Amino acid sequence: MIVLDRLTKRYGPTVAVDQLSLTVPTGSICALVGASGCGKSTTLRLINRLIEPDGGRVLIEGTDAASLPPVALRRRIGYVIQSIGLFPHWSIARNISTVPELLGWTPARIAARVDELLDLVGLDPALYRHRRPHQLSGGQQQRVGVARALAADPDLLLMDEPFGALDPVTRDGLQGALIDIQARTGKTVVIVTHDIDEAIRLASRIAVLDGGRLIQQGTPRELLAHPANSFVEAFVGGPRRGLRLLQVTPVGERTDYTVDHGDAREPIAADAMLDAALAQMVAGGIDRLPVLDRAAGRRGTLSLADVVTS
Amino acid sequence: MSAPDIASDRPPAGALARLAARPAVWASLAFVAALALLPYSAPLFHALFPELPRPLYTRASFLDLALSHAGLVGLASLVVVSLGIAIGIFVTRPAGRDFAGPVDTLTAVGQTFPPTAVLALAVPAIGYGGAPTVIALIVYGLLPVVSATIAGLGAVPAAPVQAADGIGLSPAGRLVKVELPLAAPVILSGIRTSVILNIGTATIGSTVGALTLGSPIIEGLSGSNPAYVLQGALLVGLFAVATDLWFDELERALH
Numbered sequence: 247m248i249v250l251d252r253l254t255k256r257y258g259p260t261v262a263v264d265q266l267s268l269t270v271p272t273g274s275i276c277a278l279v280g281a282s283g284c285g286k287s288t289t290l291r292l293i294n295r296l297i298e299p300d301g302g303r304v305l306i307e308g309t310d311a312a313s314l315p316p317v318a319l320r321r322r323i324g325y326v327i328q329s330i331g332l333f334p335h336w337s338i339a340r341n342i343s344t345v346p347e348l349l350g351w352t353p354a355r356i357a358a359r360v361d362e363l364l365d366l367v368g369l370d371p372a373l374y375r376h377r378r379p380h381q382l383s384g385g386q387q388q389r390v391g392v393a394r395a396l397a398a399d400p401d402l403l404l405m406d407e408p409f410g411a412l413d414p415v416t417r418d419g420l421q422g423a424l425i426d427i428q429a430r431t432g433k434t435v436v437i438v439t440h441d442i443d444e445a446i447r448l449a450s451r452i453a454v455l456d457g458g459r460l461i462q463q464g465t466p467r468e469l470l471a472h473p474a475n476s477f478v479e480a481f482v483g484g485p486r487r488g489l490r491l492l493q494v495t496p497v498g499e500r501t502d503y504t505v506d507h508g509d510a511r512e513p514i515a516a517d518a519m520l521d522a523a524l525a526q527m528v529a530g531g532i533d534r535l536p537v538l539d540r541a542a543g544r545r546g547t548l549s550l551a552d553v554v555t556s
Numbered sequence: 557m558s559a560p561d562i563a564s565d566r567p568p569a570g571a572l573a574r575l576a577a578r579p580a581v582w583a584s585l586a587f588v589a590a591l592a593l594l595p596y597s598a599p600l601f602h603a604l605f606p607e608l609p610r611p612l613y614t615r616a617s618f619l620d621l622a623l624s625h626a627g628l629v630g631l632a633s634l635v636v637v638s639l640g641i642a643i644g645i646f647v648t649r650p651a652g653r654d655f656a657g658p659v660d661t662l663t664a665v666g667q668t669f670p671p672t673a674v675l676a677l678a679v680p681a682i683g684y685g686g687a688p689t690v691i692a693l694i695v696y697g698l699l700p701v702v703s704a705t706i707a708g709l710g711a712v713p714a715a716p717v718q719a720a721d722g723i724g725l726s727p728a729g730r731l732v733k734v735e736l737p738l739a740a741p742v743i744l745s746g747i748r749t750s751v752i753l754n755i756g757t758a759t760i761g762s763t764v765g766a767l768t769l770g771s772p773i774i775e776g777l778s779g780s781n782p783a784y785v786l787q788g789a790l791l792v793g794l795f796a797v798a799t800d801l802w803f804d805e806l807e808r809a810l811h
């Protein structure tokens with residue numbers, strides 16, 4: 247668990263982070279969103295003590311970070327920096343294995359881990375292992391940066407716009423990979439992103455910052471359904487907010503389980519989101535879908551009207 | 557058949573061709589040839605300088621002069637490189653940042669201070685010979701290395717340095733594994749300047765009794781023997797050019 251307690255950081259007259267209090271429970275993903283310059287990167291740097299706060303404190307698993315030796319602390323925390331920052335004089339493999347090497351892993355274990363991570367981020371190990379960073383595209387470098395942060399399998403992960411330079415398909419794949427890893431290993435993740443859809447997809451909680459202050463935090467659904475002010479509303483989509491709400495509302499919530507549609511059509515899962523159901527309706531030119539709630543072992547029907555009205 | 561195939565089919569010719577394409581090899585051969593042939597060049601210098609009764613320098617062998625010259629420059633450079641890089645590192649660390657200004661001034665003064673003056677001041681303290689020469693070379697050669705180290709470390713891109721800190725390299729680990737390797741080309745060019753400068757400067761060591769390739773030059777100047785000056789200058793020049801070309805190779809290998 248990461249707890250930020252009235253955290254403040256000033257740069258001259260600029261208050262980069264202003265009395266920020268935030269709790270990220272163990273095993274959850276928290277997204278920091280907000281306009282450029284609102285203090286997202288500064289917040290991450292305060293967590294791993296790259297910079298020291300002017301006020302407030304950071305608790306990591308209950309311990310004040312200020313009392314932990316910074317180098318050891320950082321080796322426990324995977325960190326993807328915004329500017330990627332691969333070591334240009336080292337091969338991709340050596341870049342990824344930096345922290346495992348510091349932790350004294352055996353060469354065989356390191357080599358296996360490097361290949362595993364390159365596979366994970368979608369880079370063929372045989373092709374990329376021995377290359378230098380300058381021989382990779384920006385997006386490929388960014389993926390190596392993510393692999394480097396994951397290398398020693400840290401419990402805590404700070405990611406500063408980790409997928410910003412990726413094409414939509416690769417980004418989608420890596421978001422999926424992150425969700426898998428997180429579900430499997432229960433990492434605690436703080437991710438900075440400008441992409442509200444990414445935040446909605448990945449995060450269990452989203453924190454909206456403005457001018458270093460926390461404006462609103464909550465589940466993606468809370469933010470979409472009840473934005474605290476016009477700033478948050480604009481941030482979570484403005485006029486398209488309604489469409490995003492479909493992305494976070496499960497089909498099961500709107501399904502009428504008293505009617506079994508009895509269609510030959512493949513039913514949609516109750517835990518799928520409404521946007522997927524709507525997409526199927528539009529694609530099929532139909533206004534009703536069969537629903538299967540596998541967990542509860544029941545069938546029902548979702549109509550177009552159910553999608554629109556709660 | 558492509559060019560690399562030809563080279564591998566006939567390795568000796570290929571190796572020779574590669575060697576012949578390296579100017580550093582040619583310059584070194586020219587230096588060695590000059591050292592070997594000069595002792596037999598009396599007839600040539602008699603012809604060039606008919607008015608001189610003894611146109612070939614014979615007080616010491618050219619080989620001894622060259623070895624002693626190289627030894628003095630080598631020793632001074634060893635100190636200059638280790639001390640210069642250490643100073644450059646120190647003033648770019650948080651603990652030494654306050655010293656950056658004074659050190660900069662001091663090394664700059666060291667370089668504007670004429671080496672002859674350093675010699676004049678060092679001789680009363682430690683006597684004649686190689687020791688005051690080495691001291692003068694150290695004072696004189698420090699600036700390029702110190703300023704190149706500071707410039708090189710300052711020019712290391714911010715992102716990898718921040719990443720090194722962020723993923724948990726210690727300050728020393730960051731310096732050795734990231735900053736110094738990335739600054740190495742700039743530091744090396746500073747070392748190159750310093751060493752080449754001192755190959756020339758070492759010649760004045762002969763004014764205080766050190767054995768250097770400057771000995772024929774100094775004696776030629778005081779004894780109005782231009783042939784001696786020419787012999788000394790030729791060897792110093794070839795030595796400097798050959799060394800410079802080797803640095804050139806080293807710099808290219810580093811890139």
Ligand SMILES: Nc1ncnc2c1ncn2[C@@H]1O[C@H](COP(=O)(O)OP(=O)(O)OP(=O)(O)O)[C@@H](O)[C@H]1O
Nearest residue numbers: 257260261262281282283284285286287288289328
């Ligand atoms: N080292 C620094 N010195 C002075 N000001 C700084 C420094 N680092 C950050 N700031 C200022 O602090 C504020 C927050 O910066 P920060 O990098 O945290 O923004 P951000 O939310 O990450 O922005 P972006 O989305 O553009 O990356 C900005 O106004 C920035 O100018």
Ligand SMILES: [Mg+2]
Nearest residue numbers: 286287288328
């Ligand atoms: Mg940022």
